Amino acid sequence: MEITEGLLLNAEVNVTDTLRTFRDAGIAIAMDDFGTGYSSLAYLKKFELDYLKIDQSFVRNLVEGSDDKALCEAIIVMAHKLGLKVIAEGVETEQQRDLLAGYGCDYAQGWFYSKAIPAQEFEALLAAAKR
Template sequence: RTACRQLKAWQDAGLPPLIVSVNVSARQFRERNWAARVAAVLEETCLEARYLELELTESLIMQDVPGAIATMQALEAIGVHLAIDDFGTGYSSLSALKRFPVRRLKIDRSFVTDIPHDADDMAITSAIISLAQKLGLRVIAEGVETEAQVEFLQKSGCGEIQGYFFSQPLPGEDFEVLLSSERR
C-alpha cells in the first residue's frame, strides 16, 4: 500500500513513469485472496496495475508450486507484473520455471559480487542471462557496485542492473529529487 501510494504521488507530481517492485513475504503470498487484496490496494491508491511488480523468491514459490502458480496467474490477470527475486539461490526446477507467469528474473547479488574476478560467478551469471533471454524474460542483476561489473553484465546481455553503482537506497523525498534531476 505504501509503495503504491508513493508511486501514485510521484506520477501525480509529473515524474517519469516507473514500475515499483515490492518484495512479497511468504506469509503475505499464502494469504487467502492475496490477488484480491492487491487489486483492492491498486483501486484504493488509483494506481494502474502495470506499474506494480511483485518480487517472489524461488524458495517461496517452490513450497507449493500448484498453489503458487494459481496465485501468480490471479495476479497476472489483474495486470500486476511478477519477478523471481534472488534467482539462482533457491531450489527451483527449470520445469517449474517455464510454468511460472513471471516477466523478470533477478540475479542474486551473491553471483555479481566477485565479477570479474571469479570465473564461476561469471559463468553462472551469463547462463542465467542466456536462460532468461531464451525464455523471453527480462533480467536484472542485483548488487552491482563497480564499472567492471556493469561492463561484464552489458556484454552478457543483461539489460537492467541495480545497486550502489547508481545509488544507495534513498528516502522517498531524495529519490524524487534524483528522478527530477534525471528528467532534466
C-alpha cells in the same frame, strides 16, 4: 512484484491463482535471488514470470574468467531463451556493469548506480530528472 524461489517451492493453488491475478492486472513478476535457493528450472516453465533477478552473490565477485562470469552469462542466455528479462542485483563496479551488459543483461541495480535512499528522496531525484 518480486517473489522468492522459496514461495514457489511449496506453491499451492492459491499462490498460483494469486500470481495469475497479478499478471492479468498487468503487474510484472520477478523471481528474486535466482540461483541461491532450490532453483528448479520447472518453476520457469510452470509460473508465468517476467524477470529473473540474479543474486548479488554471483555478481559480487564477477571478474573476467571467474566461475561467476560463466554462471551469470548462462543465466542471462537461458532467461532470454525463455522470454524473460534479467536484472542483476548488487552491481557495485563499472567492470561488473560492463561484463553484465556484454552478456546482454537487461537491467542492473546496486550501489554503482545509487545507495538505497528513502522514497521521498527518490521522488525528488525523479522530479529533477524530468526538468
